[in-house]
Amino acid sequence: xxxxxxAEQLNTxxxxxxxxxxxxxxxxxxxxxxxxLGLAAxxxxxxxxxxxxxxxTFVLYWSAVALLGVVGASLQMxxxxxxxxxxxxxxxxxxxxxxxxPVYAVAIVGTVYLTLLFGAxxxxxxxxxxxxxxxxxxxxxxxAGHFTFRGIRWLGWAFIAAGLAVGGLxxxxxxxxxxxxxxxxxxxxxxxxxxxxxxxxxLAAERRALP
Amino acid sequence: xNPEPFLQLDRVIHEKGRLAILAALAASPELxxxxxxxxLQMTDGNLTTHIRTLQExxxxxxxxxxxxxxxxxxxxxxxxGREAFTRQVDLLxxxxxxxxxx
Numbered sequence: 001x002x003x004x005x006x007a008e009q010l011n012t013x014x015x016x017x018x019x020x021x022x023x024x025x026x027x028x029x030x031x032x033x034x035x036x037l038g039l040a041a042x043x044x045x046x047x048x049x050x051x052x053x054x055x056x057t058f059v060l061y062w063s064a065v066a067l068l069g070v071v072g073a074s075l076q077m078x079x080x081x082x083x084x085x086x087x088x089x090x091x092x093x094x095x096x097x098x099x100x101x102p103v104y105a106v107a108i109v110g111t112v113y114l115t116l117l118f119g120a121x122x123x124x125x126x127x128x129x130x131x132x133x134x135x136x137x138x139x140x141x142x143x144a145g146h147f148t149f150r151g152i153r154w155l156g157w158a159f160i161a162a163g164l165a166v167g168g169l170x171x172x173x174x175x176x177x178x179x180x181x182x183x184x185x186x187x188x189x190x191x192x193x194x195x196x197x198x199x200x201x202x203l204a205a206e207r208r209a210l211p
Numbered sequence: 212x213n214p215e216p217f218l219q220l221d222r223v224i225h226e227k228g229r230l231a232i233l234a235a236l237a238a239s240p241e242l243x244x245x246x247x248x249x250x251l252q253m254t255d256g257n258l259t260t261h262i263r264t265l266q267e268x269x270x271x272x273x274x275x276x277x278x279x280x281x282x283x284x285x286x287x288x289x290x291x292g293r294e295a296f297t298r299q300v301d302l303l304x305x306x307x308x309x310x311x312x313x
Contacts, residue, residue, distance in 0.1 A: 003310035006307050006310075007303075007307045007310075009230060012231065013234040016231055016234040016235050016250070016251070017235070019235075019250060020235040020238040020242065020250055021238045084245055084246075084249075085281055086243040086245050087243060087283065090242075090243075090246070091241070
């Protein structure tokens with residue numbers, strides 16, 4: 001062996017160790033599924049006017065949508081794992097769950113806290129909850145992005161930016177705050193379109209990479 | 212140049228494919244056979260041969276089980292395998308460092 005071979009082997013080892021620790025399941029279909037769910041939930045919430053006068057109903061509705069999203073995404077990933085004859089809860093999966101869990105714990109506790117404190121003030125809830133949820137979901141994705149494709153980190157930044165933009169806009173302009181009914185539309189647009197566009201982009205990139 | 216690190220290189224894991232298997236397993240507590248195959252882009256036969264060699268050297272443990280009524284083969288590094296891999300990486304780093312000194 002010559003020293004150049006040794007350097008090359010070290011480089012290969014580093015690359016392989018990094019790749020082995022990363023979550024590599026196809027995220028495109030999962031993100032598209034979440035996007036469709038977000039858009040449908042937003043449209044249904046606005047159309048039917050779910051919880052437009054009761055912020056607790058609004059919170060419960062979107063919590064149920066989030067739970068449905070988590071269960072659906074888990075089932076889809078489990079199906080992928082079974083199809084590839086691989087275990088579902090692999091070490092990279094554990095790392096991702098570990099990275100996202102603290103942020104979602106803050107989101108759950110924060111939502112309960114805000115609902116108990118300002119539950120009666122529907123406009124304040126719409127003003128506070130939406131940027132809070134968007135930014136925290138972005139932080140969770142950004143944390144997960146360190147253990148999977150780099151693009152997930154960018155998706156995280158996009159949600160963080162959306163949360164800051166929405167919150168900042170309302171705080172700075174004191175614009176006419178949305179009703180909870182209108183908030184459904186904004187939730188559907190940001191969460192639905194955000195995931196749908198990211199999933200579509202990943203699927204297109206995978207198709208381009210095919211030989 | 213000091214020839215000592217060259218002489219100490221482990222012949223079993225000196226081969227690129229086997230070193231790659233140990234590198235992947237060093238980064239993860241265990242990996243399914245199929246995960247290793249797609250990560251290293253090896254054929255089934257090639258990967259099986261390398262894993263058998265590593266298993267015989269006591270560097271890799273192979274577990275066969277059933278999950279969801281499907282056979283699942285997982286591989287993990289044994290303590291001896293981790294030690295051999297660490298030693299090999301140290302030796303490679305030593306070789307590179309000595310070259311830079313020249």
